[in-house]
Amino acid sequence: MNRVSTHSNLQSIKVACSNCNLRELCMPVGLDEQQLKRIDDVVAVRRKVKRGGTLFRNGEPFASLFAIRTGFFKTCVATEDGRDQVTGFQMAGEIIGLDGIVNDRHTCDAVALEDAEVCVMPFDRIEELSREVTALQNHVHKIMSREIVREHGVMLLLGSMRAEERLAAFLLNLVQRLHARGFSQSELVLRMTREEIGSYLGLKLETVSRTFSKFVEEGIVEVRQRHVRIVDTDALKRIVNSQQSCL
Amino acid sequence: MNRVSTHSNLQSIKVACSNCNLRELCMPVGLDEQQLKRIDDVVAVRRKVKRGGTLFRNGEPFASLFAIRTGFFKTCVATEDGRDQVTGFQMAGEIIGLDGIVNDRHTCDAVALEDAEVCVMPFDRIEELSREVTALQNHVHKIMSREIVREHGVMLLLGSMRAEERLAAFLLNLVQRLHARGFSQSELVLRMTREEIGSYLGLKLETVSRTFSKFVEEGIVEVRQRHVRIVDTDALKRIVNSQQSCL
DNA sequence: CGTACAGTTGAAAAGCCTCAATCGGTGTGG
DNA sequence: CCACACCGATTGAGGCTTTTCAACTGTACG
Numbered sequence: 001m002n003r004v005s006t007h008s009n010l011q012s013i014k015v016a017c018s019n020c021n022l023r024e025l026c027m028p029v030g031l032d033e034q035q036l037k038r039i040d041d042v043v044a045v046r047r048k049v050k051r052g053g054t055l056f057r058n059g060e061p062f063a064s065l066f067a068i069r070t071g072f073f074k075t076c077v078a079t080e081d082g083r084d085q086v087t088g089f090q091m092a093g094e095i096i097g098l099d100g101i102v103n104d105r106h107t108c109d110a111v112a113l114e115d116a117e118v119c120v121m122p123f124d125r126i127e128e129l130s131r132e133v134t135a136l137q138n139h140v141h142k143i144m145s146r147e148i149v150r151e152h153g154v155m156l157l158l159g160s161m162r163a164e165e166r167l168a169a170f171l172l173n174l175v176q177r178l179h180a181r182g183f184s185q186s187e188l189v190l191r192m193t194r195e196e197i198g199s200y201l202g203l204k205l206e207t208v209s210r211t212f213s214k215f216v217e218e219g220i221v222e223v224r225q226r227h228v229r230i231v232d233t234d235a236l237k238r239i240v241n242s243q244q245s246c247l
Numbered sequence: 248m249n250r251v252s253t254h255s256n257l258q259s260i261k262v263a264c265s266n267c268n269l270r271e272l273c274m275p276v277g278l279d280e281q282q283l284k285r286i287d288d289v290v291a292v293r294r295k296v297k298r299g300g301t302l303f304r305n306g307e308p309f310a311s312l313f314a315i316r317t318g319f320f321k322t323c324v325a326t327e328d329g330r331d332q333v334t335g336f337q338m339a340g341e342i343i344g345l346d347g348i349v350n351d352r353h354t355c356d357a358v359a360l361e362d363a364e365v366c367v368m369p370f371d372r373i374e375e376l377s378r379e380v381t382a383l384q385n386h387v388h389k390i391m392s393r394e395i396v397r398e399h400g401v402m403l404l405l406g407s408m409r410a411e412e413r414l415a416a417f418l419l420n421l422v423q424r425l426h427a428r429g430f431s432q433s434e435l436v437l438r439m440t441r442e443e444i445g446s447y448l449g450l451k452l453e454t455v456s457r458t459f460s461k462f463v464e465e466g467i468v469e470v471r472q473r474h475v476r477i478v479d480t481d482a483l484k485r486i487v488n489s490q491q492s493c494l
Numbered sequence: 495c496g497t498a499c500a501g502t503t504g505a506a507a508a509g510c511c512t513c514a515a516t517c518g519g520t521g522t523g524g
Numbered sequence: 525c526c527a528c529a530c531c532g533a534t535t536g537a538g539g540c541t542t543t544t545c546a547a548c549t550g551t552a553c554g
Contacts, residue, residue: 077399081488085403099399101392108399127385131378138374144391145348151398152324152346152355156332158405159449163542194501202406204543209502225501225551241328410510441533451511456534472519472533501550508543517534524527 015119016040025093025181026067028139035133042129043067043119055096055110055118062100064122068092071116072191075099076199077108086200088150089113089174089192092181095143113191158202161240166201167211168239171221175230186233190226262366263287272340272428273314275386282380289376290314290366302343302357302365309347311369315339318363319438322346323446324355333447335397336360336421336439339428342390360438405449408487413448414458415486418468422477433480437473 017023018036027039046069049055055066058078072091078084087108090096100106101123130137157166171188179185190197194212195205203211215221220236222229230236264270265283274286293316296302302313305325319338325331334355337343347353348370377384404413418435426432437444441459442452450458462468467483469476477483 077403079403079488083403083407085399085406087399087402098392099396102389102396107396127381127388131381131384134374134378137378141374141387141391142349144388144395145345148391148394148398149346149349149354151395151402152332152334155334155398155401155405156324156326156330158402159332159446160330193499199406205501206503206544207542209500210542213502241326440531452533453512453535454510456532457510460534495554497552497554499550499552501548503548504546506544506546509541511540512538513536515534515536517532519532520530522527522529524525 015043015046017043017119020069022067022069022093026095028135031133031135035135038129038133039136042121042125044122044125045120047118047120049112049116049118051112051114051116053112055112055116056100056106057109058106060106062097062104062106062123064120065095065097065126066110066118066120068094068096069117069119071118072113073110073116074113074192074196074200075108075110084199086192086196088154089200091177098144098147113196154200163201163203163207163211164214164239165242166203167197167208167215168236170197170201171228171230172233172236172240186230188228188230190228262290262293264290264366267316269314269316269340273342275382278380278382282382285376285380286383289368289372291369291372292367294365294367296359296363296365298359298361298363300359302359302363303347303353304356305353307353309344309351309353309370311367312342312344312373313357313365313367315341315343316364316366318365319360320357320363321360321439321443321447322355322357331446333439333443335401336447338424345391345394360443401447410448410450410454410458411461411486412489413450414444414455414462415483417444417448418475418477419480419483419487433477435475435477437475 017027017039020027031039047055047066049071055073056062068090070092072089073096074086075088075090075096076084076086090110096110096118097106099108126136126140130140157169161169174190175185175188178188192200193205194208197203198205198208201208212221212223216223218235220230220232220239222231264274264286267274278286294302294313296318302320303309315337317339319336320343321333322335322337322343323331323333337357343357343365344353346355373383373387377387404416408416421437422432422435425435439447440452441455444450445452445455448455459468459470463470465482467477467479467486469478
């Protein structure tokens, strides 16, 4: 099932971006041999996180960015009064921890939704090397900018979409990212609960569940627990761009 | 009224961060004489934008970041179907345009809500110089990370707060940022319409208006058009951290 | 096999939105 | 200088979406 399952159980194995099959996702392209070698040195160690475990927590000192090798994470922020908000779901090849740079402390929690392994990239090493390798510098900037743009999209979703539109947009986004990683365009396994989906989408879990049921009734998707099969992708796309645009 | 109103009308005046009174807001601190000089060279020109004018638009090629010298901006994203979402309000000393880095095109509009002037900072120059001046490199990273963290906060607001909490959080945030720029802690002039506030907060303009009225009734603020005087800051803070936390 | 937890579904309530009318300031032209 | 128009803001009434509370079902795991 998992395309990227060729990792060793040994922590001590030589970690090398240069022959990592996820390189195209988290590293810059078009590097020469020598630059690749140097980038290998950035990734010092890998780290495993069990399902339910945290990669980092709000308030912890920030030292490294993490590239996800396998597994699935959520990041969430919380207020003092206990309310919390999922700010994103991250999968293989994505970079996590950018929030910690500004104050040298993490400002959210990163929780593994399934057993995961990440590449630890000490941020001072990244800064050091990106002073010398222009492509890496540019890449770091693009990754951060991409995260800003992604969050703009979430703000649009939270600020102006109704429940059906939110869930449709969510499913399309997930399946698109999974497809980019070699998975199906129409089938996916949700790694998160209805409550976590709801938190991300600004909805209560009951509303998420009801909206799923509605999609099923309308023949747009098939749902069996966390297994989702998208039957009518175009219908989902139409829902996202609806906005009762009969004007 | 405007603390930073000593700008010249001439475009050709020597632009220098080294003696800009906003330097502490947009540039790194602790630079030596020589580094300051070099940073002066990053800011090539200034640009004026009239009220209602755009600094950049969605789809336009990205080349520069902009540091706001005077004036007030909003940034907004839009869907094809015409719905749009204000993603932020920016004031003097803040950096705008980070969204453009990832695809070399801007992905949102930046609109001046009052006559404004910005420092144009070509991004390739920034990258070039930040390879040599570590403090600048670090600063750029922190600015981007700060934006990511800010957006996390907006997501929390949009995803889990009710109208009163959103408006209270909004007012507290605005007045805090204005205070950091030498303005009053309790009085402010809104540069945006109720509709723009609503768009940012995921509410309709009528709801914003009603919520203002409610705050007035409760003696928390005084409102005369866009002039707002915060009478009871603690009450606003209590509203933000409410979450019917009688648990 | 039973317990715990995730998910579903129903009914009622709350909150926000929509539509509509009105008010108030600002700016313009007669 | 006043009348009018325009735009932003306010307020009311009714409707719709989502939430809340509750009961119940299904699945996973010891």
